[in-house]
Amino acid sequence: MQPWASLSGSYGPSTWKAEPLSQVLQALQTTQGQLSLLTKRLSMLREEHEALCDCLAFHGAVPAERLLAWMHRRRFAEARRRHPVACHETLESLMQAKELALDLAVRLGLEVCTTLSGASRGLRSSLSSLGPELANLFPFQLFAIGGEACGDALSSVRALVNAEVERFNLSQNSWETLEPLRTPRSGCAAVALGGYVYAVGGCGIDGEDLRSVERLNLQELVWEEVPSMATGRDELAAVTCGGYIYAMGGSHLVWPVRHVLDSAERFDPRSGTWQELPRLTRERCAAAAVALHRRLVVLGGCDEDGVALSSTESLDLTLGQPRWEVLPSMRRARCNFAAATSAGRILVAGGYDDHTRDVDTVEQFDPSHGAGWEAVHVLPVPRWGVRAASRAGHIFIVGGRGYPGTRAGGVWVIRITRPRTLQRLGPSSHVKTAEKVEQIETRRAACNVFGRHFGGIGGTLADILRKRQMEAQHVCRAWRKAFAEFGFCQATGHGIQDEVIEEAYAVARQFFTLPVEAKQRCDTGKAYGASSGYTGPGAERVSATATELPDGKVLGSEKARPPDRVESMIFYGREEDVVPEEVKNYREVMKRYYEELRGLLLASMALTAASLELPLNYFDRYFTADKLTKNEISLRLAYYPAYEDGVEPLPGQLRYGEHTDYTGFTLLWQDHNITGPQTAKEGLNPPLGGLQVRMPDGSWADCPPAPGAFTINAGDLIQAWTNDEFMSNWHRVTNPPPGDRHDRISLVVFTGPANDTIVEPLPTCVSPDRPPKCPMVDRWSPVAWSTPDMPYRYMPISAGEHLAKKLQASNV
Numbered sequence: 149m150q151p152w153a154s155l156s157g158s159y160g161p162s163t164w165k166a167e168p169l170s171q172v173l174q175a176l177q178t179t180q181g182q183l184s185l186l187t188k189r190l191s192m193l194r195e196e197h198e199a200l201c202d203c204l205a206f207h208g209a210v211p212a213e214r215l216l217a218w219m220h221r222r223r224f225a226e227a228r229r230r231h232p233v234a235c236h237e238t239l240e241s242l243m244q245a246k247e248l249a250l251d252l253a254v255r256l257g258l259e260v261c262t263t264l265s266g267a268s269r270g271l272r273s274s275l276s277s278l279g280p281e282l283a284n285l286f287p288f289q290l291f292a293i294g295g296e297a298c299g300d301a302l303s304s305v306r307a308l309v310n311a312e313v314e315r316f317n318l319s320q321n322s323w324e325t326l327e328p329l330r331t332p333r334s335g336c337a338a339v340a341l342g343g344y345v346y347a348v349g350g351c352g353i354d355g356e357d358l359r360s361v362e363r364l365n366l367q368e369l370v371w372e373e374v375p376s377m378a379t380g381r382d383e384l385a386a387v388t389c390g391g392y393i394y395a396m397g398g399s400h401l402v403w404p405v406r407h408v409l410d411s412a413e414r415f416d417p418r419s420g421t422w423q424e425l426p427r428l429t430r431e432r433c434a435a436a437a438v439a440l441h442r443r444l445v446v447l448g449g450c451d452e453d454g455v456a457l458s459s460t461e462s463l464d465l466t467l468g469q470p471r472w473e474v475l476p477s478m479r480r481a482r483c484n485f486a487a488a489t490s491a492g493r494i495l496v497a498g499g500y501d502d503h504t505r506d507v508d509t510v511e512q513f514d515p516s517h518g519a520g521w522e523a524v525h526v527l528p529v530p531r532w533g534v535r536a537a538s539r540a541g542h543i544f545i546v547g548g549r550g551y552p553g554t555r556a557g558g559v560w561v562i563r564i565t566r567p568r569t570l571q572r573l574g575p576s577s578h579v580k581t582a583e584k585v586e587q588i589e590t591r592r593a594a595c596n597v598f599g600r601h602f603g604g605i606g607g608t609l610a611d612i613l614r615k616r617q618m619e620a621q622h623v624c625r626a627w628r629k630a631f632a633e634f635g636f637c638q639a640t641g642h643g644i645q646d647e648v649i650e651e652a653y654a655v656a657r658q659f660f661t662l663p664v665e666a667k668q669r670c671d672t673g674k675a676y677g678a679s680s681g682y683t684g685p686g687a688e689r690v691s692a693t694a695t696e697l698p699d700g701k702v703l704g705s706e707k708a709r710p711p712d713r714v715e716s717m718i719f720y721g722r723e724e725d726v727v728p729e730e731v732k733n734y735r736e737v738m739k740r741y742y743e744e745l746r747g748l749l750l751a752s753m754a755l756t757a758a759s760l761e762l763p764l765n766y767f768d769r770y771f772t773a774d775k776l777t778k779n780e781i782s783l784r785l786a787y788y789p790a791y792e793d794g795v796e797p798l799p800g801q802l803r804y805g806e807h808t809d810y811t812g813f814t815l816l817w818q819d820h821n822i823t824g825p826q827t828a829k830e831g832l833n834p835p836l837g838g839l840q841v842r843m844p845d846g847s848w849a850d851c852p853p854a855p856g857a858f859t860i861n862a863g864d865l866i867q868a869w870t871n872d873e874f875m876s877n878w879h880r881v882t883n884p885p886p887g888d889r890h891d892r893i894s895l896v897v898f899t900g901p902a903n904d905t906i907v908e909p910l911p912t913c914v915s916p917d918r919p920p921k922c923p924m925v926d927r928w929s930p931v932a933w934s935t936p937d938m939p940y941r942y943m944p945i946s947a948g949e950h951l952a953k954k955l956q957a958s959n960v
């Protein structure tokens with residue numbers, strides 16, 4: 149302060165004339181220097197002040213509102229001192245007037261009043277004494293908006309994403325149905341603000357992420373449009389704070405890749421506009437968000453690879469230029485879970501973790517204490533897709549899904565204040581319906597695992613697995629169950645267009661009905677499986693690859709059935725592949741089919757990985773284009789000629805004998821109809837004399853295709869990889885009944901892995917109770933691999949060696 153004083157002295161009018169100009173300039177420069185010093189000092193002080201407020205608020209010593217209130221009180225006291233009035237009431241005592249508190253609550257809404265009461269003890273005490281009146285004024289309402297039923301056995305995906313809106317009445321312990329959403333949406337966020345409930349983003353019936361927002365007017369109970377977000381966000385996190393709606397993260401499809409977002413935006417209902425916010429520290433989908441002490445907190449979620457996250461981060465809205473900062477991580481990685489705040493604490497519940505396991509714990513974090521997260525409860529059943537709301541020391545946990553059969557639905561209430569309790573309230577009618585559906589679904593799961601879940605949603609299955617985690621969990625279980633129990637499933641909803649299948653089928657038929665000489669021109673003379681091209685009837689005896697049949701009979705190569713009554717045409721998807729000149733577009737059509745099926749193969753591997761709690765891309769390394777260089781993925785067109793008049797099968801001869809498939813999954817398109825169209829658009833009437841699969845009791849069951857389905861079965865290497873969890877089951881193609889004159893065509897894709905893959909039991913399939921076995925069991929490996937001292941153990945053998953030995957055994 150000293151320089152100011154001396155400077156002011158030099159400005160006196162008596163000295164002005166006497167001072168030369170240079171002195172004045174010098175004084176001016178000095179003043180400028182001092183001013184800039186002071187400005188710097190002021191900004192440092194401001195920064196220190198902000199940091200101090202910040203620190204006090206963060207550690208819970210003095211919340212930011214208190215500090216503001218304190219300053220306000222000082223200024224108010226100063227104003228009263230300068231302008232004295234006759235009233236002796238303090239603001240504090242005025243706030244204690246119930247009428248005023250009630251009036252404030254009506255005018256400002258409960259949320260603003262609660263924030264305000266952080267600054268006024270008087271208001272706080274009058275609000276808490278207004279319990280019953282407030283309860284009447286602001287009845288507790290819990291909304292369940294949109295979401296997905298797990299699907300009706302007969303309906304399409306349209307029914308999965310619903311527009312249903314329900315409201316829970318706490319006093320009556322029951323749900324009522326309200327006007328449905330304008331746009332059916334799942335994975336949306338719901339927040340309440342100023343007399344409205346907002347439904348933000350999510351995914352629509354076509355699987356597209358939504359930018360749109362709508363809100364329910366709580367007075368009239370009607371939905372209204374609201375301006376859309378800048379970005380489509382599915383499985384986003386949203387929260388309200390200070391009169392704004394914040395929408396963060398989520399996923400957004402830029403065909404064909406689904407991106408997980410790190411962007412955030414906020415909606416100002418006053419101006420009706422969305423405004424961009426600073427980016428999160430990382431991308432998050434299916435995260436949860438809460439607001440606490442004017443901070444946004446975003447928790448968990450999953451990254452672009454579907455890996456669940458335990459990290460959390462926060463944005464301090466009291467700062468001029470807020471930045472996201474990392475907070476302590478949760479104890480468990482959680483995705484698609486519930487979060488709420490109560491009494492200054494953040495609570496999280498449910499969800500699922502990195503290993504696609506359901507998380508049944510409830511944990512809490514109190515930012516005002518240095519300690520991290522602590523586990524406080526265990527949900528009665530693990531559930532994901534849950535949502536939570538809090539009110540007066542209670543957390544209400546709604547919806548979500550658990551294991552099949554454990555979907556109890558309803559509302560759980562966790563009392564946070566001691567003694568902590570967990571209580572179940574009434575069920576949601578909607579969830580009840582879903583329970584019924586679940587039963588139907590579980591029963592059908594073994595025969596149809598993709599159907600309904602993925603039907604109609606674009607993208608590869610792996611893509612969908614990342615995006616639609618809720619169904620993915622369900623499908624993973626169905627997939628695992630189907631292969632554990634049968635080794636087979638029927639897969640619809642695979643996304644492969646009818647036209648691709650119809651064309652391939654028609655081209656295959658054209659080829660097999662060519663004159664014998666034309667077909668033989670495609671025969672390289674090599675054994676079946678050794679090259680592309682044609683092999684005629686009598687070349688293969690697949691039953692010779694088996695030693696011990698399920699009925700206990702032993703079939704060595706010399707005892708196997710007569711050669712199979714089948715012709716084959718092999719295509720490896722390469723330029724040098726043998727193709728018939730006579731069939732127009734043969735190469736293009738087969739190439740297209742081959743490529744499409746390659747996608748389905750990768751999706752099947754991703755699904756297998758997910759269902760075995762491995763990263764989705766676990767198997768990718770064994771299926772890369774540069775590794776798959778020989779005969780690993782092959783398209784076999786199989787033709788089973790009709791038994792013409794006078795032609796009988798040889799004794800014991802079948803169209804294709806009992807066998808297990810040799811390698812990965814087999815993707816089989818069976819004849820759907822005696823005469824096209826093969827996509828069963830016009831009903832299903834497959835020819836007799838088709839595929840049969842061995843049942844657990846040893847009997848053979850017909851396995852006709854489900855409409856539009858690929859029949860998928862696991863081969864030996866899948867059984868080996870899964871340490872016998874997935875079964876490489878026996879199957880065969882029978883003869884038609886005598887007199888039946890139909891031929892039969894199958895499109896069979898055998899899938900890798902790359903020949904140099906050493907198939908050993910996967911880490912998640914081995915435990916002290918389940919020591920590793922080996923795939924090349926002696927009962928399958930008659931010719932070369934059984935060793936007396938290793939009756940049933942998995943020997944490290946490469947995929948290529950196994951395939952070669954099986955093929956060798958099958959050649960006549």
Ligand SMILES: O=C(O)CCC(=O)C(=O)O
Pocket residue numbers: 784786804809814816818838839879880881894896
């Ligand atoms: O044609 C069929 O239905 C089955 C064919 C088969 O099992 C095979 O090629 O391995």
Ligand SMILES: [Fe+2]
Pocket residue numbers: 807808809814879
């Ligand atoms: Fe087979």
